[in-house]
Amino acid sequence: MEELRLGVIGGGNMATAILSGVIKKNVFPKDKITVSDKDTTKLEKIREMGCRTTENNQEVLKQSDIIVIAVKPQVIDAVLDELAGKTKDKCIVSIAAGISKKYIISKLSTDKVIRVMPNTPLLIGMGASALTGRGTIPEYIYEKAVSIFSAAGFVTQIEDEQMNEIIFLNGTSPAFFFRMAGAMVEAAKEQGIDEEKALQLAAKTMEGAANMLLSSGKTPAELTAQVTSPGGTTLAALTAFDEFRFEEMIREAAKRCTGRAYEIGR
Ligand SMILES: NC(=O)C1=CN([C@@H]2O[C@H](COP(=O)(O)OP(=O)(O)OC[C@H]3O[C@@H](n4cnc5c(N)ncnc54)[C@H](OP(=O)(O)O)[C@@H]3O)[C@@H](O)[C@H]2O)C=CC1
Numbered sequence: 001m002e003e004l005r006l007g008v009i010g011g012g013n014m015a016t017a018i019l020s021g022v023i024k025k026n027v028f029p030k031d032k033i034t035v036s037d038k039d040t041t042k043l044e045k046i047r048e049m050g051c052r053t054t055e056n057n058q059e060v061l062k063q064s065d066i067i068v069i070a071v072k073p074q075v076i077d078a079v080l081d082e083l084a085g086k087t088k089d090k091c092i093v094s095i096a097a098g099i100s101k102k103y104i105i106s107k108l109s110t111d112k113v114i115r116v117m118p119n120t121p122l123l124i125g126m127g128a129s130a131l132t133g134r135g136t137i138p139e140y141i142y143e144k145a146v147s148i149f150s151a152a153g154f155v156t157q158i159e160d161e162q163m164n165e166i167i168f169l170n171g172t173s174p175a176f177f178f179r180m181a182g183a184m185v186e187a188a189k190e191q192g193i194d195e196e197k198a199l200q201l202a203a204k205t206m207e208g209a210a211n212m213l214l215s216s217g218k219t220p221a222e223l224t225a226q227v228t229s230p231g232g233t234t235l236a237a238l239t240a241f242d243e244f245r246f247e248e249m250i251r252e253a254a255k256r257c258t259g260r261a262y263e264i265g266r
Pocket residue numbers: 009010011012013014015036037038039042057070071072073075078079095096097117118119120171172
């Protein structure tokens with residue numbers, strides 16, 4: 001069987017994050033990876049990673065079996081129009097927020113489409129990606145497409161109908177955690193703590209807390225209770241979470257995230 005080849009259209013943040021895992025784990029040999037972008041400075045960086053580059057999306061189509069579309073949703077139509085009618089026997093993987101699998105299928109006249117919501121931690125091999133199912137895609141091709149994302153972290157399968165609703169959980173949420181860490185560091189600085197030490201302690205605590213969520217078998221509420229001594233400091237801190245309606249803020253952020261996906265989506 002011929003070795004499968006990978007193409008990526010759009011060589012920005014996510015393409016770089018995805019390719020770093022693919023290259024590190026040798027999911028595709030570098031000479032079997034072709035990346036296109038309109039921006040030659042982006043392509044220079046991709047070339048430094050060892051991939052083939054081109055400014056021509058048609059060339060990616062020609063040189064690849066699995067093609068990841070990694071452009072912004074606002075410009076995806078131009079790319080889909082370029083590919084339309086030429087994707088027979090190709091597997092198309094889209095990571096564009098809000099753009100449904102149904103829409104891509106209707107534009108390309110192929111049903112060999114996978115929609116994925118990845119996240120930037122893929123860049124360090126700790127990503128979390130949600131993917132739609134195999135459909136009519138041959139199993140070995142689907143598995144290869146999944147390994148593009150599993151090479152750099154956790155993957156899970158969901159229905160296309162849930163892809164907009166999932167964005168806030170993994171695609172957008174790194175920003176929630178970065179904002180939280182940033183706010184904690186600012187508060188620590190105000191209390192006279194060294195910025196670098198504050199960031200290390202906050203980030204390591206996030207890492208530890210995340211690992212406890214994954215391995216302890218306890219719910220977020222149970223783990224919160226373990227930290228919260230009666231009449232203690234955590235209880236005092238969490239009164240601010242209640243007063244400033246932390247859960248309501250997260251619920252509203254999730255709603256706005258999903259709402260925006262439907263606004264920019266099709
Ligand atoms: N950033 C994130 O955390 C996540 C992003 N996504 C999704 O990933 C996709 C890419 O996002 P991101 O990597 O952040 O975006 P970037 O802007 O960093 O990368 C997209 C790249 O595509 C280029 N481009 C634009 N039009 C074309 C075209 N017609 N042909 C080839 N290349 C083109 C852009 O060039 P130029 O800048 O010159 O326009 C840019 O270099 C989006 O659809 C987003 O919804 C999904 C999950 C997480």
